Amino acid sequence: MPSTILVVDDDPHIRQLLVFAFGKAGLDTIEAADGEEALAQVERHAPNLVVLDINMPRMDGLEVCRRLRAASQVPIFFLSSRDDEIDRVLGIELGGDDYVVKPFSPREVVARSMAILRRTASRPPESEAIAVLRHGRVTLDPESWTVRWGEQEVALTVTEFTILRTLLAMPSRIFSRDNIIDRFRGPGFALTDRTVDSHVRNLRRKFAEVGGSDVIETRAGIGYRLGACSGAPAA
Structure with a gap:
């Protein structure tokens, strides 16, 4: 099944890089430039993964994560502009699934996002039942x-x-x-x-x-x- 990635970052250049990289990997993308728009896009499109910048004005990525986790288990991949372990660990403890620190390789973000999507979407063959x-x-x-x-x-x-x-x-x-x-x-x-x-x-x-x-x-x-x-x- 095709997957849709929501890319959330207030920097249009970063959004453009990631949209291009995900597109090359055959993944559909939607964008949001701030936290409020991100929440609206999740409600409107139900993406399979949210790639979420932590440091944004008005509503930062950690607050977006809190609000998403109140109603959704959509996987969240954090982007951080600082190599600050406290921020990264806090993001994970709030319910994030992975993170990467800027500057990053778009190919790495895609590869790690694909790993999350495989874990979420993988299903056994019809002839193979997985036991509870x-x-x-x-x-x-x-x-x-x-x-x-x-x-x-x-x-x-x-x-x-x-x-x-x-x-x-x-x-x-x-x-x-x-x-x-x-x-x-x-x-x-x-x-x-x-x-x-x-x-x-x-x-x-x-x-x-x-x-x-x-x-x-x-x-x-x-x-x-x-x-x-x-x-x-x-x-």
Whole structure:
């Protein structure tokens, strides 16, 4: 299925570069020059991915992300004009799926956007059924991209969903941060350990809000593994 990318940046030159690069990759694009226009475009066109500048006047990208996450799980790819880890991690914790720092390579943005779209849109062959994953009170359905704690659905971003799916698939294994990055991004993907930690904090917070305080365990000096998922305090 064709995908539509919303490119949001107050710099028309950057928008032009990205629209051209996505077009060469066979992807349709729409544009927005500020945060308010971005929200309107999402409501009007329901894009498959939002490429979103953080530093914009009037309404910055972090506020746009907050508002989108209140009603949508559309993947968000942040563009940052500063190599500031605090801003980047904050963007991830608000629900972003990836980021790149300006100046960037348009080809890299396209490649990383395509990786997000593949994770979102991939479906198994009709002859191959993917089993629903269950552990304790957690249920993850790869077909419908839904996660539940008991009977209550837990809304996750694409990246959070993929991390949880990785842990659920091998519940007894301890995954290092590098293992997690390699599992759902591919080797060599530009994702930091701290960003993985941010996604894990998001997962813990979202499950804790519905009573799931033991979904992910930390193994000091090693990484993460799936917890008991019973509602007891986590390790």
